Amino acid sequence: MSIASNLERLQNEIADICARAHRNPGSVALMAVSKMHPAEAIIEAYDAGQRLFGENRVQEWQTKRSALADLFDPTRTASPAAQIHLIGPLQNNKTSKAAEIFDAIDTLDSAKTAERLNAAAQALGKTLRVLIEVKLSPEETKHGLAPGGLAGFLAALKPLGHLEVRGLMTVPPFDEDPETARPYFQQLRRLRDENLATCPTLTELSMGMSNDFAVAIQEGSTTVRLGTAIFGKRIYENI
DSSP states (O other), X not given: OOHHHHHHHHHHHXXXXXXXXXXXXXXXXXXXXXXXXXXXXXXXXXXTTOOEEEESOHHHHHHHHHHHTTTTOTTOOSSOOOEEEEOSOOOGGGHHHHHHHOSEEEEEOOHHHHHHXXXXXXXXXXXXXXXXEBOOSOOTTOOOBOGGGHHHHXXXXXXXTTEEEEEEXXXXXXXXXXXXXXXXXXXXXXXXXXHTTTOXXXXXXXXXXXXXXXHHHHTTOSEEEESHHHHOSOSOSOO
């Protein structure tokens, strides 16, 4: 199937899930995760109407963006510009470049990284949208802030005027049974709700991937991150 037909099928699935969950389909964004896929695939998705994309690595996006500059140019008038979010771990030595080439960072989890991003965004004259990644899984391979540190982290971010905290993100342990992810999604939603009073912009929940996005939507996800279901098998493994 083509990228366009995959996107249409997934949008219809999301609409059906929202209807059953008594949610407005417009309240759930579909992020196309384009890691390990070429620029041509992103262009094809854009031509099919997709505007929100996610990449895992600063270096990989750097290699693609020159071929996609027009699509991601916020001043373009022919049609709406695409948006690109970093959804993989951010190393401190990549913060300046990340602030320059991404519209949002969805994996913020340390004060040092936040300070460096804020300084880089200030130098660029921009405000950078961020999500805080929370580590709810016991897996050592997962990244993120410990849930008990969220309130203090939000307080530390308040003085950083060039970062706009928009919500939370998490990656549960993978399991063939999507129901195993539900408690993690419920916990992230509770964390969001508990901290809304002190951080009113903390409204977004980025949770749910190809195997569990239906459960994520039922539990309040505002962004689902889908890659293979849109683009098919990854074209390359290393950049």
